[in-house]
Amino acid sequence: MTGRPVRIGLQVQPEHADYAAIRRAAAGAEELGADVVFVWDHFFPLTGDPDGKHFECWTVLAALAESTSTVQLGPLVSCVGYRNPDLIADMARTVDHISGGRALLGLGSGWYEKDFTEYGYPFGTDGERLRGLAAALPRIKSRLARLNPAPAGRLPVMLGGGGEKRTLRMVAEHADIWHAFQDPATLRHKLSVLHRHCADVGRDPAQIEVATSVSGLAAHEGDPEELGPELRELGVSLFIVGAGGPDFDLGTLRRWIAWRDAVNG
Incomplete structure (x- = not known):
């Protein structure tokens, strides 16, 4: 079992809502004791009316950095195909300062074709998007090292995805946090692959925090007593x-926070 304490995050999915409701959701999560508030990086709703209300990720994060005071903040995850990598670094650094060092930088290759085509970005193939992520990571790190002022906090990098050949190799090389979205059996296998990549690059896998989205993962996503211990045993924190x-609705979040408090003691 992981030695890291359990943390609970809320992914705000900014679809079909006014900004005031988004702000209230983040404030409510903070009041309940959530550790992290994420915002997804899409340009259109993923459920319901595909042309319904929606807001952009990074500008929402900047506003939430002002309206919150304790939660960590970041994208889950920011698609490197939508913005110049150096610009992503600068945006993350800026949100980090606005928040007083509470930002994290979630990154991924993107998958929702409508986001790309409607905004004029080339969608390409899965392989092309992964190569774009691989090329962006060193540029982002290089720009972060040169920005003045530097990030206010640690600004950890989180990578999302489970591709065994490329994505998990990038996680081993670059990530402070790996975001998975797999059932426990699949996660066990993916972790074994990640550990092999870590061995290849000379990195201790314990340095990488394992995160997973529980919503939609199982019929009992709202019951942390059933799903939480198995994921926890695999190393999810x-x-x-x-x-x-x-x-x-923050009811499920409230239950997971209560479970966290019981587990952490």
């Missing part, structure tokens, strides 16, 4: 609940 607009 950051459990992420999703909530979509317009109402942002």
Whole structure:
């Protein structure tokens, strides 16, 4: 079992909602004691009316950095195909300063074709998007090292995805946090692959925090007593609940926070 304490995050899915509701959801998560508030990086709703209300990830994060005071903040995850990598680094550094060092930088290759085509970005193939992520990571790190002022906090890098040949290799090389979205049996296998990549690059896998989204993972996503211990035993320490607009129900988040408090003691 991981030695890291359990952390609980909320992924705010900014669809079908006014900004005031998004702000209230983040404030509510913070009041309940959530550790992290994430915002997904899409340009359109993923459920319901595909042309419904929606807001952009990084500008929402900047606003939430002002309206919150304790939660960590970041994208889950920011697609490197939507923005110049050096710009992503600068945006993350800026949000980090606005928040007083509470930002984390979640990164991925993207998957939702409508986001790309509607905004004029080339969608390409899975392989092309992964190569774009691989090329972006060193540029982001290089720009972060040169920015003045430097990030206010540690600004950990989180990578999302489970591709065994390329993505998990990038996780071993670059990530402070790996975000998975797999059932426990699949996660066990993916972790064994990640550990092999870590051995190849000379990195201790214990340095990488394992995060997973629990919403939609099982029929009992709202019952942490059933799902939590098995994932915890595999090494997951950051459990992420999703909530979509317009109402942002935080009931499941509340149950996971209560479980966290019982586990951490």
